[in-house]
Amino acid sequence: MFRDxxxxxxxxxxxxxxxxxxxxxxxxxxxxxxxxxxGAQAIAFKHILKITIEDYYLYxxxxxxxxxxxxxxxxxxxxxxxGSGPILKAFKLxxxxxxxxxxxxxxxxxxxxxxxxxxxxxxxxxxxxxxxILCILPLFLMLIGISSLCTSxxxxxxxxxxxxxxxxxxxxxMFFVHLYSxxxxxxxxxxxxxLTFTSPIFTSMxxxxxxxxxxxxxxxxxxxxxx
Amino acid sequence: MRSGLGIGIKMNSxxxxxxxxxxxxxxxxxxxxxxxxxxxxxxxxxxxQNPLEFFSPSADKLHVLKDINLKLYHxxxxxxxxxxxxxxxxxxxxxxxxxxPDKGTVRTSGEVRAxxxxxxxxxxxxxxxxxAFLLSRFLYPNISKAERNDIVNDALDFTELGHFxxxxxxxxxxxxxxxxxxxxxxxxxxxxxxxxxxxxGADQFFQKKISKRVLDMINKSGSVIFVSHGPEQILQACxxxxxxxxxxxxxxxxxxxxxxxxxxxxxxxxTA
Numbered sequence: 001m002f003r004d005x006x007x008x009x010x011x012x013x014x015x016x017x018x019x020x021x022x023x024x025x026x027x028x029x030x031x032x033x034x035x036x037x038x039g040a041q042a043i044a045f046k047h048i049l050k051i052t053i054e055d056y057y058l059y060x061x062x063x064x065x066x067x068x069x070x071x072x073x074x075x076x077x078x079x080x081x082x083g084s085g086p087i088l089k090a091f092k093l094x095x096x097x098x099x100x101x102x103x104x105x106x107x108x109x110x111x112x113x114x115x116x117x118x119x120x121x122x123x124x125x126x127x128x129x130x131x132x133i134l135c136i137l138p139l140f141l142m143l144i145g146i147s148s149l150c151t152s153x154x155x156x157x158x159x160x161x162x163x164x165x166x167x168x169x170x171x172x173x174m175f176f177v178h179l180y181s182x183x184x185x186x187x188x189x190x191x192x193x194x195l196t197f198t199s200p201i202f203t204s205m206x207x208x209x210x211x212x213x214x215x216x217x218x219x220x221x222x223x224x225x226x227x
Numbered sequence: 228m229r230s231g232l233g234i235g236i237k238m239n240s241x242x243x244x245x246x247x248x249x250x251x252x253x254x255x256x257x258x259x260x261x262x263x264x265x266x267x268x269x270x271x272x273x274x275x276q277n278p279l280e281f282f283s284p285s286a287d288k289l290h291v292l293k294d295i296n297l298k299l300y301h302x303x304x305x306x307x308x309x310x311x312x313x314x315x316x317x318x319x320x321x322x323x324x325x326x327x328p329d330k331g332t333v334r335t336s337g338e339v340r341a342x343x344x345x346x347x348x349x350x351x352x353x354x355x356x357x358x359a360f361l362l363s364r365f366l367y368p369n370i371s372k373a374e375r376n377d378i379v380n381d382a383l384d385f386t387e388l389g390h391f392x393x394x395x396x397x398x399x400x401x402x403x404x405x406x407x408x409x410x411x412x413x414x415x416x417x418x419x420x421x422x423x424x425x426x427x428g429a430d431q432f433f434q435k436k437i438s439k440r441v442l443d444m445i446n447k448s449g450s451v452i453f454v455s456h457g458p459e460q461i462l463q464a465c466x467x468x469x470x471x472x473x474x475x476x477x478x479x480x481x482x483x484x485x486x487x488x489x490x491x492x493x494x495x496x497x498t499a
Contacts, residue, residue: 003368010364011349018352021395090344092323093365 004094011101016108034065034113061114061121069110070146071171077102077150078164082157099154103147111139245336247419247450248299248322253331255317258286291317293474295331299419299450306465306482307454308489314474315454316343319421322452337418337449340366345408345425351397355407358396359383362411370415382410385440387433406433413440416447423454458486 020026038060045051053059080098081088088095118132157163265273274281292314299305307315320326321333323341349361363379370378383392386406391399399407409425422441426434445451445464453464461468461482468485470478470492478488 007364007368010361014350014353014357014361017357018350021352086344086347087349089320089325090347091342091365092325092339 004097007094008097008100008104011097012104012108015101015105019105030109030112031116034068034117037068038064038117057124058121061117065110065114065117066142068113069106070142073103073106073146074150074153074167074171075164076106078153078157078167081154082161096151099151100147103143103150107139107143246298246300246334247303247336248297249332249334250295250297250322251332251334253292253295253318253321253328253333254290255292255314255321255326256288256329257291259289260286291474292321295476297469297476297479299452301449303450303467304445304465305450305452306461306468306485307452307471308456308458308461308468308485309471310493313471315471316423318471319343319423319452319454322419323421335419338369339419339421340412340417341421341423342366342408342412342425343423345412346401346404347408348396348399348404352395354393355388355396355399355403356383356392359392359407359411362408363414366412367415378414379411382407382414385410385436402433406437409433409437409441413437413444416444416449418449419452420445420448420450421452421454424456426455426457426460458489461486 020029023029025032041060041064042057046056077099080102081095084095084098087093087098115132153163153167270281295318307318309315317326319341320343321328322335323339324333324335325341348358349365350358353361359379359382360375363375367375367378386392388403388406391403396404396407412422412425425441426437442464445453451464453461455461455464465482468480468482469476470485470489472492477492478485
């Protein structure tokens with residue numbers, strides 16, 4: 001088990017290196033990708049469609065960046081086992097290592113992007129910077145959920161090669177359905193009502209940003225884990 | 228004898244009572260998906276005549292390995308010979324723990340190391356050097372970092388690939404990939420070593436060079452299973468051999484007897 005874990009970490013490090021090799025922007029893509037999506041959606045939904053969500057940029061940060069992580073991980077991990085046949089047949093290797101290393105690779109990209117985007121948001125809205133530590137538990141839960149889901153999908157893809165197409169279709173639809181359905185309930189004042197076990201803590205300490213991050217994670221995670 | 232691998236070796240004798248490998252009544256089945264070419268008219272007729280079978284076809288099962296019983300002791304250098312598709316690689320993968328038997332058991336004591344394809348890179352975008360370090364993780368998971376550095380650097384020097392080691396692995400020819408993999412897998416001995424047609428792809432000069440290194444490792448390892456289509460290689464490297472025919476062990480004996488039987492069975496002309 002420990003050996004598989006260290007092998008996973010080594011493979012994750014190697015994948016991070018391989019991902020940005022021979023690219024012009026390199027590791028900057030970690031930031032560029034979510035920033036571009038953030039900017040595009042902020043302009044499209046806030047300024048063009050005039051969506052009436054209070055603190056929309058905060059909402060977008062809480063939801064969009066974890067969503068990119070979830071979607072990219074699922075889409076990249078689903079075909080991994082089917083495509084790694086030559087490696088798996090060449091020598092003995094626990095196949096789950098390949099999936100977990102892809103998940104960890106994307107997680108590191110997500111954490112870096114989120115941390116950097118957190119800085120301007122924190123400056124705009126003011127909650128203490130140390131509140132980001134409270135994201136550890138939801139992140140851990142999300143990691144477990146995503147890893148389990150990716151393992152199931154990747155194993156299914158080995159036997160039913162249309163799994164990948166179904167995943168791409170459903171994740172595309174889910175994004176827009178979620179955007180439409182969630183904005184009706186969202187507001188800074190009433191969202192704390194959805195945090196049944198944490199609301200007393202956050203109400204008293206006014207960690208609105210952390211609450212938003214938790215909601216963003218929790219809202220997306222059940223819809224993904226419902227698979 | 229100096230043909231084939233080019234280096235003579237001292238035959239080892241069976242010396243230990245506890246088997247390193249014990250296979251009992253091993254059977255392996257594979258499911259096969261057939262996709263016959265058929266016209267639209269033929270498919271329509273099939274769908275109408277037998278709709279259940281058409282829309283949910285039951286997979287055929289191929290009985291790959293049949294009632295295999297085998298024991299390997301310390302010092303055994305077992306050669307496996309047989310025609311293509313007869314189950315040699317399947318048997319080796321089962322021993323390596325990559326396949327679960329449908330029936331029977333495979334018991335090993337000690338570390339098993341196997342490699343089935345020498346032209347596989349983990350991450351083709353990385354350089355040969357980086358892939359070598361990564362591959363060493365999978366082949367030698369229990370060694371320290373310092374030991375790993377020594378082994379990999381020694382193997383990289385042995386490949387004679389020079390500055391190509393720092394170019395992407397995807398740009399390598401098959402021969403270069405084979406050089407890298409063979410040099411790496413022949414770095415450390417182990418309890419049970421499985422080599423499945425590993426010399427394919429290596430050029431004649433490197434084959435001679437790597438043979439000495441591989442044979443040195445074979446001699447230091449507990450037991451070896453060596454799969455090859457070349458009778459000369461089996462004669463050079465092994466003190467025992469089995470002939471696999473249609474998924475069964477047709478004969479188990481000395482390499483000379485097995486090769487003679489193999490050549491007679493398939494009307495192969497013996498080489499000088």
